[in-house]
Amino acid sequence: MMGYRTATAPRNGTSRLDIRFDNAGVDFGTRSALLPLSLTLSERRIGVIGLNGSGKTTFARLINGLTKPTTGRVIVDGLDTLSDAKTVLGKVGYIFQSPQNQIILPIIRDDIAFGLKARRLGKAEIEAAVDGILDRFGVRHLAERRAHELSGGELQMAALCSVLVTGPDILILDEPTNQLDLKNRALVQKTIAGLPENVIVISHDLPLVEDFDRVLLFDQGHLVADAPPAEAIARYRELAA
Ligand SMILES: Nc1ncnc2c1ncn2[C@@H]1O[C@H](COP(=O)(O)OP(=O)(O)OP(=O)(O)O)[C@@H](O)[C@H]1O
Ligand SMILES: [Mg+2]
Numbered sequence: 001m002m003g004y005r006t007a008t009a010p011r012n013g014t015s016r017l018d019i020r021f022d023n024a025g026v027d028f029g030t031r032s033a034l035l036p037l038s039l040t041l042s043e044r045r046i047g048v049i050g051l052n053g054s055g056k057t058t059f060a061r062l063i064n065g066l067t068k069p070t071t072g073r074v075i076v077d078g079l080d081t082l083s084d085a086k087t088v089l090g091k092v093g094y095i096f097q098s099p100q101n102q103i104i105l106p107i108i109r110d111d112i113a114f115g116l117k118a119r120r121l122g123k124a125e126i127e128a129a130v131d132g133i134l135d136r137f138g139v140r141h142l143a144e145r146r147a148h149e150l151s152g153g154e155l156q157m158a159a160l161c162s163v164l165v166t167g168p169d170i171l172i173l174d175e176p177t178n179q180l181d182l183k184n185r186a187l188v189q190k191t192i193a194g195l196p197e198n199v200i201v202i203s204h205d206l207p208l209v210e211d212f213d214r215v216l217l218f219d220q221g222h223l224v225a226d227a228p229p230a231e232a233i234a235r236y237r238e239l240a241a
Contacts, residue, residue: 017091017169017198018042019063023072026058033058035221036071041200047209047229048202049236050218056202057097059218060172063200064092077169093168093197097175099159103147108158109134111147115166133165137191153184160191170198177205206233 018040025036034055048056061067062074065081065088074081076088096102105111112130121129134140139157142150150158156176163171173192177185189208192199201209209215215232217225217239225235 017077018075019077019170020075021062021072022075024062024069024074025071026055026062026067027070032221034062034218035223037223038072039223039226041214043213044198045209045212045214046198046200047212047215047232048200048218049204049206049209049215049232050224051240053220054218055221056218057174058221059216060094060174060200060202063170063172064089064094066094090166091169093163093166093171095156095159095163095171095173095176097178097202099152099155100147102159103155103162106146106148108145108147108150108161109143111158112162112165115162129165130161133161136164137161151184152179153181153187156180156184156188157191164195164197168197170200171195172200172202174202175204176201177203177208206236209233 020040021037023036023038026034048059050056058067062069062081063076065085068082077091079088081088103111105114109130112133113126116126116129134143137157137160139161142154142158147155147158176188180188192201203209210229210233212229215227215229216223217232217236219239225232
């Protein structure tokens with residue numbers, strides 16, 4: 001699992017983060033996107049699977065506070081995602097379903113540096129951190145490229161750099177292999193396998209999560225399985241049949 005060595009260790013990569021859903025649910029108007037659920041997540045690698053519209057992204061966005069619970073609470077490392085939103089955002093890195101929505105600045109190097117600007121770092125320190133993260137993923141050649149010119153796989157790697165450079169404790173990836181060819185898919189899978197950070201991966205690409213520690217299956221806003229991968233995937237196949 002950890003065979004793929006990384007050049008730079010993240011700041012807090014080895015700590016275990018405790019995520020607690022306390023009867024947390026989300027309604028959008030009269031529509032329930034996620035029914036209230038209670039659980040604790042502390043495993044290193046967690047997969048989230050289910051049909052389109054089943055609530056996976058809603059569930060994941062609750063963890064970094066991008067979506068607020070309309071019932072109950074979500075507690076990350078003892079912090080409420082409502083009252084401690086800013087600290088939670090710093091702890092939970094999130095790579096969106098479409099990484100093109102994530103890269104803000106036109107040049108990749110600037111985008112990666114952007115996340116560090118809020119810290120009191122000097123120019124040289126920022127440059128070193130940006131180079132360090134690019135080297136960590138072997139994508140230094142992307143530094144001066146324009147985001148809108150990148151392929152899906154390159155964009156996914158750039159998004160990974162932009163998020164991980166800030167040293168989050170946990171990384172959520174929403175469909176990271178969506179639209180990738182076999183080669184880039186393999187690269188992203190290998191990269192995820194080598195991450196020392198805790199990860200939560202939402203995916204329709206089931207082999208990606210099959211060696212994970214725990215897999216959650218959602219159906220129409222309900223958590224219908226919370227099990228080892230083989231069991232959750234088998235339930236999903238039954239459900240989709
Ligand atoms: N901002 C929103 N406003 C209204 N409804 C929403 C909003 N976000 C999500 N929904 C609805 O909530 C439900 C769950 O959506 P969610 O994006 O969590 O599904 P998903 O499992 O991630 O689906 P997919 O596999 O297609 O990405 C869907 O019915 C969706 O239409
Ligand atoms: Mg989704």
